[in-house]
Amino acid sequence: MKRRPLWRYPAATGILLLALWYAIKRLYHIQSFVLPAPDEVLAAAWQERRTLLASALLTGRGALFGFLAAVGIGFLLSMLMAFSVRLKQSFYPYILVVQMTPVIVLAPIFVLWLGQGEPSIIAITFMICFFPIVANTTMGLISADRNLQELFVMCKASRFQEIRYLRVPSAMPYFLTGMKIAGTLAPIGAITGDFLAGSSQNGIGGIGFMTIAYFSQLKIPALFATGMVACLLGFFFVGGVSLLHWFLLHKWHDSMVKKE
Amino acid sequence: MNPPPIVRLDRLGKRFGDGPPVLEDISLEAERNEFVSFIGPSGCGKSTLLRLIAGLTPHSSGEIVVDGLTPEAARAEVFVVFQDANLLPWRRVAANVDLPLMLRGDSRPSRRQRVAEMLELVGLAGEAHKFPWQLSGGMRMRVSIARALSVAPRILLLDEPFGALDEMTRDQLNEDLLAIRERDPFTAFFVTHSVAEAVFLSTRIVVLSPSPGRVASVIPVPFPYPRCAELRESTEFLRLLAQTSHALRAVHAPEAPP
Numbered sequence: 389m390k391r392r393p394l395w396r397y398p399a400a401t402g403i404l405l406l407a408l409w410y411a412i413k414r415l416y417h418i419q420s421f422v423l424p425a426p427d428e429v430l431a432a433a434w435q436e437r438r439t440l441l442a443s444a445l446l447t448g449r450g451a452l453f454g455f456l457a458a459v460g461i462g463f464l465l466s467m468l469m470a471f472s473v474r475l476k477q478s479f480y481p482y483i484l485v486v487q488m489t490p491v492i493v494l495a496p497i498f499v500l501w502l503g504q505g506e507p508s509i510i511a512i513t514f515m516i517c518f519f520p521i522v523a524n525t526t527m528g529l530i531s532a533d534r535n536l537q538e539l540f541v542m543c544k545a546s547r548f549q550e551i552r553y554l555r556v557p558s559a560m561p562y563f564l565t566g567m568k569i570a571g572t573l574a575p576i577g578a579i580t581g582d583f584l585a586g587s588s589q590n591g592i593g594g595i596g597f598m599t600i601a602y603f604s605q606l607k608i609p610a611l612f613a614t615g616m617v618a619c620l621l622g623f624f625f626v627g628g629v630s631l632l633h634w635f636l637l638h639k640w641h642d643s644m645v646k647k648e
Numbered sequence: 649m650n651p652p653p654i655v656r657l658d659r660l661g662k663r664f665g666d667g668p669p670v671l672e673d674i675s676l677e678a679e680r681n682e683f684v685s686f687i688g689p690s691g692c693g694k695s696t697l698l699r700l701i702a703g704l705t706p707h708s709s710g711e712i713v714v715d716g717l718t719p720e721a722a723r724a725e726v727f728v729v730f731q732d733a734n735l736l737p738w739r740r741v742a743a744n745v746d747l748p749l750m751l752r753g754d755s756r757p758s759r760r761q762r763v764a765e766m767l768e769l770v771g772l773a774g775e776a777h778k779f780p781w782q783l784s785g786g787m788r789m790r791v792s793i794a795r796a797l798s799v800a801p802r803i804l805l806l807d808e809p810f811g812a813l814d815e816m817t818r819d820q821l822n823e824d825l826l827a828i829r830e831r832d833p834f835t836a837f838f839v840t841h842s843v844a845e846a847v848f849l850s851t852r853i854v855v856l857s858p859s860p861g862r863v864a865s866v867i868p869v870p871f872p873y874p875r876c877a878e879l880r881e882s883t884e885f886l887r888l889l890a891q892t893s894h895a896l897r898a899v900h901a902p903e904a905p906p
Contacts, residue, residue, distance in 0.1 A: 535734045538704055542728050543751040553751070557738045640738045640779050 424609035432609035433616060439592055444617050447594035450506055451578035451625065454513020458570055461514075462521035463563065469522075470529030470555065471547075487519040491577070495584035504587040509594065512581030517570035521563070528562025529555050561641055564633045571629040575621045595621070653677035654715055654803065654835050655701060661709035661860075662696055669860040670696050674710070676854065676863065680802075683829075683836045685846035685853045687892070689900050693861030694839040695731075698805045701837060702728050715802065727801040729809045733788035735780040735795075742767065742776040745794045752799065766794040769828055786817040793825070797832065806838045810845065822848050823877055830874055843892045847885060848875065853892055857899035864899045867892055 406426055413423055420428055433440060465483075469476040491512055498508040532555050540550045582596030593601070595618050602611040638644040660674040671693040678684050686694045699705045700712060703719030703726075714722035727748070735744045742763050749759045767773045770790040780788055789809055796804060810818040822845055829836070840846050846853045850869050857864040869888060871879060879885050 533734075535730050535732070536736065538728070539730070539734055539747075540751070541704060542702065542723065542726070543748045544723055545751045549751050553747070554736070557736070560738075640781065642781075645779075645781055 421606055421608045424612055428609045429612040429616065432607070433613035436607075436610050436613060439598065440613060440617050442592045443595050443598045443614075444621055446506075446592075447509075447575065447578045447582055447596070447618075448621055448624070450509040450581065450594060451513055451574040451621070454510040454577060454581075455517050455570060455574040455625070457510065457514045458517035458521055458574075459567060462518050462566070462570075463525055466522050466525035466529060466559075466563075467551070469526050470559075471551070476526070483519065483522060486515065491515060491580060492584070495581065499585045504585055508585035509578055509581035512585065513574055513577035516573045516577035516580075520569035520573070521566040524562045524566030524569070525559055528559030531562075532558040560636055561643065564629070564636065567629050568626065568633065571625040572622060574625050575618060579618055651680060652716065654680045654682075655837070656713040657701075657710070658712070659710035660700065660707055660712055662693070662700060662705070663708050669708075671700075672860040672862055674861070674863055676866075678835060678837070678852075681833045681835055682852065683838065683850045685838045685840055685850040686856060687840055687843065687846050687853060687896060688856030688861065688864070689858050689896075692856040692858040692899075694856060695807050697856075697861070698728070698807050698837060698839055701803075702726055702805055704728075722803075724799075725802040727796040727799060727804055729789075729792055729796045729804065729806045731807050731809070731811065733780070733785075733792040735788060735791055737780050739779075740776065741772060741778050741780070741783070741791050744780065744791055745798055748795060748799045762798055766798045769797070769831070770794040770824070786813050786821060789813065789821060790824075793821075793828075797828065797834075800832060801834060803835045803837070806836060808839050808841065811841060818842070818845065819877070819880075823875075825849065826873065826875055843889055843896060844880070847888050847892055848880060855892070855895045855899060865895045867895060 409426055412418070413425055424432070465479070469479055494515060495508070495512055498511045502508045502511060536554055536558070537550070540554055545553070578594065579596040579599075582594035583599060584596070586593045586597035588597055588601075592598075595614055598614050599611060602608075602614060634644065655676075655678040657674050657676045660671060661669055662671040663669045674697065676684075686697060688694055696705070700707050701714060701719055703714075703721075703723055712719055715725050716722075719726075736747065739747065745763045745766050746759055749762060754762070763776075764773070767776055770793055772787060772790055772794065775783060775787065780791070783791065792809070810821055813821065826849065836849075838846070838849060847869060853867040853869060855864045855867065856862065867888070871885070
């Protein structure tokens with residue numbers, strides 16, 4: 389059987405959707421300030437490229453720092469919770485409380501404490517990314533294979549050795565899953581943070597800030613272009629985590645290993 | 649005077665929590681370098697018995713002495729080969745064999761030499777750099793045995809190690825296990841469902857009856873070592889096979905009328 393290239397079906401779907409977009413706009417005579425055509429969006433993106441690039445970098449930086457903080461602190465906290473039932477019982481409900489509190493409510497508080505701008509954005513991103521990492525990593529650390537645990541007992545392994553050579557490696561797939569979820573959330577978190585707590589230097593803010601700016605100026609094609617950039621930023625993050633996933637697991641984990 | 653037994657079980661009993669007894673009144677002594685097989689129907693507590701000797705679970709009554717110590721204290725002399733190969737999937741073959749040595753804190757050059765020796769011993773010198781998923785079930789079991797023997801334990805506990813393998817591979821591994829034992833003697837406790845395997849390997853076969861597990865009969869196997877594949881075709885072997893199967897059938901249907 390001849391193998392068809394992987395891109396054929398998604399490309400066909402894409403062309404179909406674009407055609408549908410043009411058709412609806414034509415058919416219902418929708419004005420460009422309500423629904424711009426795809427080419428108008430691209431043109432606006434090109435026209436605003438400097439602004440969009442600068443705001444993407446700004447938001448990307450906020451997202452990256454918030455994400456990294458969540459990964460680091462989340463991992464450490466998971467370790468603590470995985471190795472002491474008492475610590476887990478003490479902390480976990482409050483981690484849930486923090487997770488359940490909407491960011492919309494937390495944002496003004498962060499602005500109050502950290503001021504308008506990047507620190508608040510990082511804090512908001514952190515809040516959004518933190519939970520999936522902690523939940524997944526903790527799960528991974530406590531669910532190391534029982535038989536392997538007994539092997540370590542038979543080897544008289546110390547607590548530290550068990551963590552280093554058994555718990556952490558077997559939690560890796562869980563940790564990376566947490567990172568993947570957090571990776572999709574990080575740009576959203578940063579944009580939300582920027583939307584709620586962003587500021588502008590020389591008229592250029594993050595993506596969230598530009599959304600407000602373009603909307604108030606009724607630059608609707610540029611607003612759509614901003615959405616496109618935000619989407620690309622998301623792919624960039626997920627791509628990064630997927631790369632890390634591949635790098636750490638491709639040699640041994642079932643999710644990566646090809647069996648003939 | 650005879651040397652003291654390396655493992656002594658005295659009216660040993662085990663129950664989990666408030667549940668019914670799993671094992672009851674097990675008394676058994678094993679001489680150094682004996683090969684004792686436990687055989688019996690499912691649920692007779694064979695695996696639990698091994699776990700008690702390994703000190704992985706506490707006993708409820710009676711006494712258990714391993715090399716003059718409690719099972720927990722004797723752990724340095726004991727190693728378990730688990731039901732499935734139980735390898736760390738993220739470590740290569742050599743690193744898996746190396747694991748107990750590394751955890752014990754041996755020096756790097758001595759570890760490297762020992763791992764090479766062990767892989768040579770189980771015939772996997774060429775596979776040192778593969779990951780477990782790249783090996784067949786039989787090869788994975790060989791790695792597991794190499795890992796267990798790397799620390800040169802005086803007592804090896806094997807919990808149905810070849811249960812999941814095809815008969816050819818199983819026979820081959822049985823022969824290899826005995827060959828390895830000729831070189832580096834150890835006392836073995838072996839849990840199995842296969843009568844042929846038990847007769848081929850053991851100096852003694854302990855038949856357990858179920859719920860609760862008790863010693864139903866002990867069958868000595870008089871064949872001298874080294875044993876080779878041809879033993880399986882001898883009349884004496886077949887006679888013992890029949891005798892053991894008979895003993896096993898008896899515990900399967902204890903209520904059968906005489």
